[in-house]
Amino acid sequence: MTRMPRHTFWISIVGVVAVTAYAALAAVQILVLNPLAAVPGMTLEEIRAEMAAAGENLGSGEVFFVLGIGVALAIGAAAVSIVTKAPPIVPGMTFLALLMCGTVGYFVASFGAGMGLADTFGISGADYSPWALPLYAISAVSAVVVIIGGIAAARRNSSSAASG
DSSP: OOOOOHHHHHHHHHHHHHHHHHHHHHHHIIIIIHHHHHSTTSOHHHHHHHHHHTTOOOOHHHHHHHHHHHHHHHHHHHHHHHHTTOOTHHHHHHHHHHHHTHHHHHHHHHHHHHHHHHHHHTSOSSOOSGGGHHHHHHHHHHHHHHHHHHHHHHHHHHHHHHHO
16 A cells, blocks of 8 residues: 655645635735725725725625635645645645746736725725735745746656666
8 A cells, every 4th residue: 555655745734724825815915905005094894885885895705706716726636635645746836836826816806806996986906005915926936936846857857767
């Protein structure tokens, strides 16, 4: 019977936690931090009331649904990696790819809220809070690591094929 590498289990746990933390920060950015930065001088309750009066909202259901897709994919990747006893590189690269794609999820999840703020307050729908920057940075670093990891794996495979 093949034993699962212990690293696969821990990488899977850390990966799920990392993707969930990314989604949580994205949700807080979209639903709390960005509205407060976009409309200074108003409380979150006042912002939501103004938006409701204008027939708009922050779309928290949509935000959680879109961001929840990444969390569900992370849980699925962890389960598959653990059940199949995958080598540690598999969950590692999978979670990095999910974090890399997090920017796309963030954009999709924030689009409705940004447009609601823009329509209600006559502003742009862009990010006003700087707390989106860590999300972009995590995605960028993840992309670089995926590329470097892919190059390293390709070199390792080509050198082992040449010597074998």
